[in-house]
Amino acid sequence: MPIDPKFPTNHNVIGVHNHADGQHYHFVWGPGSFSDASEDADVREAYYTRREDLVPVGVHGTMVAVDWDSCIADGSCLQACPVNVFQWYRTENDVPAIGMVNATSGGTGSNVKEERLDATDKSDPIREHECIWCMACVTVCPPKAVKVDQENMHFHIVASDTSITMNT
Numbered sequence: 440m441p442i443d444p445k446f447p448t449n450h451n452v453i454g455v456h457n458h459a460d461g462q463h464y465h466f467v468w469g470p471g472s473f474s475d476a477s478e479d480a481d482v483r484e485a486y487y488t489r490r491e492d493l494v495p496v497g498v499h500g501t502m503v504a505v506d507w508d509s510c511i512a513d514g515s516c517l518q519a520c521p522v523n524v525f526q527w528y529r530t531e532n533d534v535p536a537i538g539m540v541n542a543t544s545g546g547t548g549s550n551v552k553e554e555r556l557d558a559t560d561k562s563d564p565i566r567e568h569e570c571i572w573c574m575a576c577v578t579v580c581p582p583k584a585v586k587v588d589q590e591n592m593h594f595h596i597v598a599s600d601t602s603i604t605m606n607t
């Protein structure tokens with residue numbers, strides 16, 4: 440199933456994925472729900488091999504959003520992006536995907552399609568802030584797990600203000 444185009448209104452912020460530069464971060468939206476990933480044989484086998492539970496994990500990013508429940512670790516978005524927005528999350532933080540709802544990454548993971556660890560890996564929009572809105576990633580994703588919308592900056596700002604309020 441494609442990413443819900445209205446995910447910022449149909450879901451809530453469930454976490455913040457910080458960039459280790461101390462300046463940037465992207466939100467995680469949930470709750471997630473079972474979708475293409477849970478139906479994909481390669482993904483299911485990879486979870487089984489790792490002895491990890493395949494559970495809903497939500498949407499990472501707001502302006503450049505990847506539905507991790509739809510993402511089947513194809514990697515075409517990493518290959519297509521001209522400005523290196525994405526990385527394979529597990530090549531930097533090799534933990535179950537649910538553990539990335541609140542995490543910090545330095546952006547040191549691989550952005551090479553062929554270098555995913557296995558089919559449990561996910562495309563992480565760690566450099567969402569560098570997107571140039573070319574839409575290449577949206578076009579190439581087989582399950583249509585990626586939504587790019589510059590106007591979603593509004594939701595990012597509102598969520599940021601709310602997070603700041605909650606933390607003060």
Ligand code: SF4
Pocket residue numbers: 503519520521522523524569570571572573574575576577587
């Ligand atoms: S829209 Fe273009 S620049 Fe933005 S993340 Fe996708 S491929 Fe990269």
